[in-house]
Amino acid sequence: xxxxxLLLVLVFSLLAMFPLRAVESNxxxxxxxxxxxxxxxxxxxxxxxxxxxxxxxxEAPLAHDLRVIVRERLKAxxxxxxxxxFLVARYGEFVLLKPRLSWHxxxxxxxxxxxxxxxxxxxxxxxxxxxxxxxxxTVNLTSAEEDRLAELLRDQP
Numbered sequence: 001x002x003x004x005x006l007l008l009v010l011v012f013s014l015l016a017m018f019p020l021r022a023v024e025s026n027x028x029x030x031x032x033x034x035x036x037x038x039x040x041x042x043x044x045x046x047x048x049x050x051x052x053x054x055x056x057x058x059e060a061p062l063a064h065d066l067r068v069i070v071r072e073r074l075k076a077x078x079x080x081x082x083x084x085x086f087l088v089a090r091y092g093e094f095v096l097l098k099p100r101l102s103w104h105x106x107x108x109x110x111x112x113x114x115x116x117x118x119x120x121x122x123x124x125x126x127x128x129x130x131x132x133x134x135x136x137x138t139v140n141l142t143s144a145e146e147d148r149l150a151e152l153l154r155d156q157p
Contacts, residue, residue, distance in 0.1 A: 034074050037074055037080060038071050041084065044084070044097055044098065045084075047062065047066075055067050069086075069087070070083055084096070
């Protein structure tokens with residue numbers, strides 16, 4: 001690889017380490033404390049268009065609208081919890097990148113640990129069966145069966 005190629009790889013690798021922010025300068029609040037709160041909240045909210053990006057990272061128009069709503073609610077004096085509750089009431093739990101633990105998200109939170117536990121139990125059962133000799137035992141062939149097997153193997157190309 002040429003020197004230019006290595007330089008390009010290095011530059012793009014460095015750029016990948018620093019995520020680009022989609023927050024526009026006209027969205028930002030003049031109060032640094034409120035802006036910091038808005039950015040923290042934006043990192044916890046899902047872009048409903050991109051789905052696996054926060055609204056802080058997304059350039060989608062809907063993400064822009066959500067960032068504006070967050071800032072408007074904060075300027076109106078809402079707490080962080082009130083802002084999140086407002087957005088969940090308006091868009092549903094899907095708007096949260098980390099869903100809250102509740103009865104209807106229990107399967108979402110419980111499935112991974114349950115799968116790990118099931119895997120551990122299966123490993124224990126299989127290893128105990130192998131150690132205790134419950135594995136299928138080998139069957140010895142009779143001399144007629146051995147002769148037939150040898151004949152079949154000889155006929156193979």
